[in-house]
Amino acid sequence: MEKITASDKVLLLGKSDFLVDVAKGMFHTNHGTINLSKLVGKKFGTIIKSSKGESFSVLRPNINDFLDKRLARLPQIISLKDCSLIAGLTGLSSGYNVIEAGTGSAFLTVFMANLVKPNGKIFTYELRSDFFKSAKKNIDDSGLSAFVDAKNRDISKGFKEKDVDLVVLDMIGAEKIVPKAYKAIKSGGFLVVYSPYIEQVKAVCNEIEMESFTEVRTLECLVRDYKITRDFSRPNTTMLAHTGYMTFARKV
Numbered sequence: 001m002e003k004i005t006a007s008d009k010v011l012l013l014g015k016s017d018f019l020v021d022v023a024k025g026m027f028h029t030n031h032g033t034i035n036l037s038k039l040v041g042k043k044f045g046t047i048i049k050s051s052k053g054e055s056f057s058v059l060r061p062n063i064n065d066f067l068d069k070r071l072a073r074l075p076q077i078i079s080l081k082d083c084s085l086i087a088g089l090t091g092l093s094s095g096y097n098v099i100e101a102g103t104g105s106a107f108l109t110v111f112m113a114n115l116v117k118p119n120g121k122i123f124t125y126e127l128r129s130d131f132f133k134s135a136k137k138n139i140d141d142s143g144l145s146a147f148v149d150a151k152n153r154d155i156s157k158g159f160k161e162k163d164v165d166l167v168v169l170d171m172i173g174a175e176k177i178v179p180k181a182y183k184a185i186k187s188g189g190f191l192v193v194y195s196p197y198i199e200q201v202k203a204v205c206n207e208i209e210m211e212s213f214t215e216v217r218t219l220e221c222l223v224r225d226y227k228i229t230r231d232f233s234r235p236n237t238t239m240l241a242h243t244g245y246m247t248f249a250r251k252v
């Protein structure tokens with residue numbers, strides 16, 4: 001079992017969950033103060049108690065813990081269920097080069113960077129300087145900045161990357177970028193457009209039709225959790241009903 005060092009981030013699971021830097025030293029919560037420096041040299045999996053006697057399991061965080069508990073959110077993110085489908089249906093994996101716009105909160109950027117490392121790269125464009133600064137902090141904090149080239153730039157002004165495996169657009173006016181995206185994608189590569197409204201889906205599909213794309217499909221991802229008990233089991237009463245539509249197309 002690996003030992004915890006002062007430069008690690010740790011996941012604390014207890015009455016509330018946190019993802020913190022061990023280097024922070026004292027960490028204050030509603031459940032008492034946790035002296036993180038006591039963790040150095042201990043094994044991941046250890047239990048630490050707060051000043052109020054509450055127990056927290058100390059685990060090594062994975063990318064989903066980072067995205068869920070640490071990434072600062074400004075504009076609306078693409079949720080994990082939708083990111084997963086984008087990766088699954090495009091074969092996103094190590095070595096892929098990807099153009100993305102807009103970066104937004106960099107949720108999808110970090111998710112993809114974790115998959116394309118160590119040989120691939122995410123070239124991501126963000127128009128607004130305030131969102132860009134916050135996204136850049138998130139990317140740096142994720143430890144994946146070597147696999148991301150983040151630009152504070154309007155993608156509609158053009159981009160120089162070509163022969164990429166995937167272009168992902170999550171921005172107003174995405175339909176206007178489709179012809180440029182087509183040129184940048186290598187044959188066999190994918191375009192994915194994430195649209196909150198069906199009107200944007202239609203505008204995007206009209207543009208896709210003008211290019212030599214195949215395997216065009218639009219879908220949404222509905223995830224329903226289940227409540228399982230010893231007596232009666234059934235779906236949860238509430239669920240996240242709508243996030244966005246995803247249009248996929250493959251260049252031939």
Ligand SMILES: C[S@@+](CC[C@H](N)C(=O)[O-])C[C@H]1O[C@@H](n2cnc3c(N)ncnc32)[C@H](O)[C@@H]1O
Pocket residue numbers: 075076077078101102103104105106107108109125126127128131153154155156170171172
């Ligand atoms: C919904 S957010 C993207 C969220 C991102 N996918 C995530 O998971 O965190 C849309 C972003 O696109 C940016 N945007 C809009 N038009 C753009 C353009 N022409 N070039 C670059 N970014 C643009 C917006 O400023 C906004 O930050």
